[in-house]
Amino acid sequence: MGTIWSPEVLQGPGPKYKAVVDAIRAQIVSGTMPEGAKLPPVRELAWQLKITPGTVARAYTILTDDGTLRAEVGRGTFVAAPRQGEAPLGPIEVDVVRHNTPETNGYVNLYSPHLPTVGQAGLIRKLLAEIAADPPSGVMHYPTRNSSEPARAAMAEWLKGTPIGPVDARDVVLSHGGQSAIMLILQTILRGRRPVVFIEELAYPGFRRTAELLRAEVVPIAMDKDGVIPEALAAAAARHPEGQVFCTSPEVHSPTCSFTPMSRRRALVEVCRAHDLQIMEDDCYRMGRAEGAGYRQLAPERGWYLSSLSKSITPALRVGCAVAPRGMENALHRTAEHSYFGLATPITDLIAKLLVHPALPPITDAVLKVLGHYVQTAVNVLGGYDLQWREDVPFLWLSLPQGWRATAFCQAAEKQGVQIRAAEEFACRDAHSPHAVRISINAGIDLETFEAAMVRLVGLLDNPPEQIGV
Structure with missing residues (x-):
């Protein structure tokens, strides 16, 4: 495979990772590296080129994102087949920031999850280019409920299979990520001068911080391995008649990884009905198939649902959604429209394409x-x-x-x-x-x-x- 594996390929101005990108592209265009050719492992190539593994990993990521290479978990990195109908590769100026590569002196951030780059960045860039060339919603108007309908329909399609009851575009409100969805739901629910919000004794901090911003009192509820204890929630609701909503994450509890079984969920629904509590379900951390029915399905008159794209696609877009119980969808829409009108129209145009894209x-x-x-x-x-x-x-x-x-x-x-x-x-x-x-x-x-x-x-x-x- 020629001189790509020699340090001489890195001579000249500019970042080393871009030199690696250009060298690999040149080898592919020349035919030296045909379709299906396997590239060396990151550390092996880094040793041969006398650079850090993070530099090689960054180059591989750029080429994987734009479709030049394909990565197969457990097998390696290969030259990808040209996409049907696409022109041959030309020079592409791409800059990908990877989190905490070895170039950052070994510092590793495990504070919040970071997703792997496996093609989503390239797909998003491609769709953004299409939107920039011909934006469906235009770029000169306020966002409206009508202009966001294709994106809301795409989000409803993305939620298909999630057991939260019937959902269509009318039910979905788009938010600036999951945290914004929590704010929207609490703003829609809470009433009175000093409402009370019940949360799990260990819970996503965003519940507590949002409730405090809305001047609500936050009351933690005792848990066991299956989640919140129904008797503890009932006792707290009796002590705090101003209680209006119970916030929970039954599918994937952060921080403990626990799952709330169906028998426990049904018992909690009965407590909430007895004390007239709304239920807000945060489903942002679930990445696989839902294992249990959501509260919007179990208690359609009081179950609120929220999720986001941050843990499954990318957190950079800051796109999430909130879904109200039947009969409350207009109130939730009004809260969003009175707060920020809606997401920026280029973002809703992107979501309308991204969430239904076959890739x-x-x-x-x-x-x-x-x-x-x-x-x-x-x-x-x-x-x-x-x-x-x-x-x-x-x-x-x-x-x-x-x-x-x-x-x-x-x-x-x-x-x-x-x-x-x-x-x-x-x-x-x-x-x-x-x-x-x-x-x-x-x-x-x-x-x-x-x-x-x-x-x-x-x-x-x-x-x-x-x-x-x-």
């Missing part, structure tokens, strides 16, 4: 498959400790051994170049929290770098400081 399902399947490899890698390293995990969930919940407290462990991990989240961040300010941490999956770094971060954490777990817990 998207294989991409989301690939995201899930790659994340599963990272989860398994973490489990292989950390499996000797008390770990909760699922292959289709982009984080793990680690209960710390005796001698470690969560905040101290996170501080020690950060000194080792690994950023994770303590249990305290998911609890109310004055509440007790367990000695545990959430470790997010960062598939924006290569698997070896991620595994090395897990090994660093094991080194800390194996050696707790004596002064802790004395």
Whole structure:
């Protein structure tokens, strides 16, 4: 395969990763690397070119995103077949930012999940170019409910198969990500001077922060391995007659990875009906198939649903959705329209194309498959400790051994170049929290770098400081 594997290919001005991109393209155009040719592993090519693995990984990512290469998990990276009807490759100026490559001196951010790039970036760029050439909604008008209808219909199609009852474009309100959807729902529900919002005792912090912005009192409810305890919710509702909504994540609970079984969900619905509580279900962290019926299906008169594209496609677009119970959809639309009119029309044009594009399902399947490899890698390293995990969930919940407290462990991990989240961040300010941490999956770094971060954490777990817990 010629001189591409020689350091001389990197001579000249400009970033080294772009030189690698150009060299690979040149070899493909010349026929030296035909369709199906396998490229060397990242670390092998980096060694031959005398550059960092992160530089090679960045070049491979650029070429995979634009369709020049294809990556097959467990097999390697290959020259892709030309797409039907496409012109031969010409020079393309692309800049992809990868999270925490080895070029960042080994610092690894496991604070929030990062998705792998498996084709979604290239697809989004392609669709954005089509929209820029001929924007369906134009670029000179305020967004309206009518102009967003194709995007809302596409979102309803994307939700098809999610067990939340019937959903069509009329039911969907588009939001600026999942956090915005929480705000919209609470703004639509809450009434009175000092409403009360019930949340899980360990919960996504966005519930608490949004409720506080709306001047609501937040009351945490005790949990067990199956989620919120119905009797605890009933007792809290009796103590707080101003209670108006119960916020929960039954499919994938953040931070513990737990799942609320159907018997528990039905019991919680009965409590909410008895105390006239609305139910807000946050489904943002589910990446695989839903295992249980959602609250909008179980309690169609009071079940609110929200999700986003951040954990399955990309967080960069800041696109989510909220779905109201039947009869409340107009109230939810009004809340959005009075708050921000609607999403920007180029974004709704993109969503209308993206969510129904035939290339998207294989991409989301690939995201899930790659994340599963990272989860398994973490489990292989950390499996000797008390770990909760699922292959289709982009984080793990680690209960710390005796001698470690969560905040101290996170501080020690950060000194080792690994950023994770303590249990305290998911609890109310004055509440007790367990000695545990959430470790997010960062598939924006290569698997070896991620595994090395897990090994660093094991080194800390194996050696707790004596002064802790004395």
